Amino acid sequence: MATVLLDRVTKRFGRVRAVDGVTLEVRDGEFMVLLGPSGCGKTTALRCVAGLERMDAGRIVIGGEDVTDRQPGRRGIAMVFQSYAVFPHMTVRDNITFGLRIRKTPAEETRQRTLQAAELLQIGELLDRYPAQLSGGQRQRVAVARAIVMQPEVLLMDEPLSNLDALLRLQMRAELKRLHRETRATTVYVTHDQVEALSLGDRIAVMRSGAIVQCDTPSAIYNRPASTFVGGFIGSPPMNFFGGTVEEGGRSVRVAGTVLGLEERWAGAEGIRAGGEVLVGVRPEAFEVTTETRAGAFPAVVVVIEPLGGTTLLTVSVDGETAKVTVAPDTDHDPGQRVWLRPLPDRLRLMEPGSGRAVIPTQEGARR
Ligand SMILES: Nc1ncnc2c1ncn2[C@@H]1O[C@H](COP(=O)(O)OP(=O)(O)OP(=O)(O)O)[C@@H](O)[C@H]1O
Ligand SMILES: [Mg+2]
Structure with missing residues (x-):
């Protein structure tokens, strides 16, 4: 496990300041939610942590080490993307072991870790199926299993439930919570769904126009919003x-x-x-x-x-x-x-x- 620090991170796309001087400290083992309306810079901030964006200013520090100039594969992170792509031509097992095989992990260890991840996500029976033979929620679990099988110190998730229908989202939300309790991986989770944020986060960082406008526990954010924007964004109605x-x-x-x-x-x-x-x-x-x-x-x-x-x-x-x-x-x-x-x-x-x-x-x- 590890802490994650975004230290005065700025990322511009032309004139757009997608992330504008963001500082955020995620504690070891914490479940941190980045919440905000579409276009506020959540995905960009997460991609900066992952090393998928070259930042204009600032540092990323993971586990006390400055990883700003490190390749994504050398940051100890795994990411589940907004449009989770599982490989359609591979079985569930091959999808999950893909990263381990690239790393040339020994066969027996790969087998063990795959079984463990599949068990955590309750897809042990599905290992020989192809993605087309799975429901949306099952596919989603494969995408998460593929990330956690890497035993990352830091798990980054970008709207992993956005493609699911309302009922499945509700189920997967609870599963993600259980998964976090069991793995205790430091997690940064992006969503624009405030109910998801309230239910999952140890803390929530509310973003607007590239900046964090409040970072606190769900109950503090709900009961003591720092601005009319936060009070108006969180809570339904x-x-x-x-x-x-x-x-x-x-x-x-x-x-x-x-x-x-x-x-x-x-x-x-x-x-x-x-x-x-x-x-x-x-x-x-x-x-x-x-x-x-x-x-x-x-x-x-x-x-x-x-x-x-x-x-x-x-x-x-x-x-x-x-x-x-x-x-x-x-x-x-x-x-x-x-x-x-x-x-x-x-x-x-x-x-x-x-x-x-x-x-x-x-x-x-x-x-x-
Ligand atoms: N590759 C890019 N090139 C140019 N502009 C970009 C690029 N990626 C993001 N942006 C812009 O940066 C801003 C932040 O985008 P980002 O994808 O981080 O938002 P988001 O909060 O994840 O939104 P959503 O909830 O819709 O996924 C937006 O104005 C977006 O148009
Ligand atoms: Mg996004």
Whole structure:
């Protein structure tokens, strides 16, 4: 196993800064997810780690050694690509052993390692089949087995589940998690699927336009997004943002004509001053919804009701703006109905309207 360090990495394609001064430290045995919208530079960053791109600036350090000038084959990594290509004319066994044969690994060791990898991925029965005789999920497992049979110190995966249907993705996601627990290979995993990122990552690095905008545990990213971008990108549906005005020196905020009390930690936080504008960020599940007025709740009108089985999703209108709210499935709502939304005080976040940056409450600031 090994640590992986991207040290001020920059990669340009003509005028495009695909990766723009990224520094990221992946711990030994950690599962790090690179998450961000299409074109933000995830694949390019991963290819820089693999040695498949010549960087314009920066270093790649693996296991404490600067590998910037080393060939991909000499970096102790294995990669599963975005469009996983298994060789169609080779059996599953030959696909898996391909890399070992190139390395002239002794036959008995090759056999042992192949069986081990096949067992980990539960494709032991499929070794003599050809890829055309496999399901998408099985083919996917062959691609992963082919990578882990190399016993890499570092496993790089670029959207390995993107070609699978929803159910298979769900299954493979759990399998990848189990696989990581068993191999403990330091992993860098690229995805634009935020649910995948939340479920797999020890930590998530959120990328935007070639830069990392937040790197933290899934729960910190979900509950304490560093910006409106992160809050809006993570979560399905994403975080709601309401325009508000700070009152009483930061002890309350006015939203949709209603005064909402703020927890003490917001008064005195940087960016909070009386009369100032803020965005109040609330996750869809972090409201109490009632049909009668009450303190700390602002009015909204129900527009759309979507029963989703385990929960029901309401689209509501607040002062002409749309918001999404999840409620229990057995609640009665009608389109046009007036409801009151009370954000749970401990779940509410404040953001600066111009920059979109999160306001850091005082205790959290002290914890950092
Ligand atoms: N070989 C290339 N030549 C020119 N531009 C490139 C090349 N590869 C990537 N880019 C550009 O660099 C930027 C980052 O691309 P990259 O493939 O890293 O994005 P990504 O985050 O992996 O996106 P996706 O989620 O769509 O796979 C994009 O603007 C892309 O058009
Ligand atoms: Mg990509």
